[in-house]
Amino acid sequence: MTVQAIRDFLKLESASGLMLIGAMLLALICANTALSTLYAGLLQTHVEVQVGALELAKPLLLWINDGLMAIFFLLVGLEVKREVLEGELSSLPQIALPGIAALGGMLVPALIYVWVTWSNPAVLQGWAIPAATDIAFALGVLALLGKGVPNSLKLFLLTLAIMDDLGAIVIIALFYTSDLSLVSLFLAALAIVGLVSMNRLGVTRIAAYVVVGVFLWVCVLKSGVHATLAGVVLAFAIPLRAKDQHGNSPLRHLEHNLHPWVAFGILPLFAFANAGVSLTGMSPSDLLAPLPLGIAAGLFIGKQLGIVGFCWIGIKLGLARLPQGINWREFHGMAVLCGIGFTMSLFVATLALDGGAETADAARLGILLGSLASALTGYVLLRRALQKRTAGQQLARSGGDCGEIDDRAA
Secondary structure: OOHHHHHHHHHHHHHHHHHHHHHHHHHHHOOOOOHHHHHHHHOOOOOEEEEEOOEEEEHHHHHHHHHHHHHHHHHHHHHHHHHHOOOOOOHHHHHHHHHHHHHHHHHHHHHHHHHOOOOOOOHHHHHHHOOOOOHHHHHHHHOOOOHHOOHHHHHHHHHHHHHHHHHHHHHHHHHHOOOOOOOHHHHHHHHHHHHHHHHHHOOOOHEEEEHHHHHHHHHHHOOOOOOOOOHHHHHHHHOOOOOOOOOOOOHHHHHHHHHHHHHHHHHHHHHHHHHHOOOOOOOOHHHOOOHHHHHHHHHHHHHHHHHHHHHHHHHHHHOOOOOOOOOOHHHHHHHHHHOOHHHHHHHHHHOOOHHHHHHHHHHHHHHHHHHHHHHHHHHHHHHHHHHHHHHHHHHHHHHHOOOOHHHHHH
């Protein structure tokens, strides 16, 4: 990825993060005012698509979570494939520290969640909820700090988030599937064979992949495996290094075209549909219930503890080194921002928990509290660290100027 491409990506993600904040606030307003009935009715609107004997009938909320989020995971898959083949994940030295950080940032929050919720077996399945990081939201907070944030810190956060997304994909595939349909799985396997064959035969038309990808999505949706994984499989099949009739990489072309739609359309819509938790009748004791407390503690405490702790151990063992131009204060502030789970945590919660509206609201409350605490604390820590960096640079410059004056006087 070129320097300009990285800058464009970060600008896009930062702006998307600010839109996510707006969508979250709008959802909370709708869920806690006279608009609540209209808000709930909109999300439960029945939408049906039927072709012959094939019928897909779901409320609007599930079309967003199962359908539009498959496009989001398609984009994630495209980014992961490109980074693995040509980018920040293409060599061991580049992925060592982000890999260690991602491992700690998923393992420790999950352990904290399990520890807090151990007495409530009904919600233990949600252990992966605090293991996710919302890159757009985190970069949106970084954008509020201005141009003083080192580019190496932004790039590290971006690489960490990509590996975090890859971990989330693996977790969804392994742990969050329902009863499997062998017929649908067989048809999905045929679709995958078709995608791989097109890749091997040098097919570069994106439309051909999309047609097979839609068929794959329907098969995966009916199979019991979560439908969003179809987007990842489709992404891995689209060629990166081949060139289409216009001389473009099909993968890069599709990634470039999808990114604005996902950043400014799909993710804010998902946030609006899933962040609307009703606070009516809630008391402070509700915040200390195992489910919201486990999620909030996992995000706010577990993320920073896992990332900083694992990275410190990895650096001390000589497995990796701190990115150039970053000190531990700034690294800690970035680690706290990784506790902003929001979009991915909300998504995993929809898969992991099946306890009705009360359980869903409790999970959303924990996600919002943990993400908000991480955003505010991370912002304050990074702002102070950057102010110290600026003060140190100004002091060094003033010292140099005094030295030059003394030299001239001599």
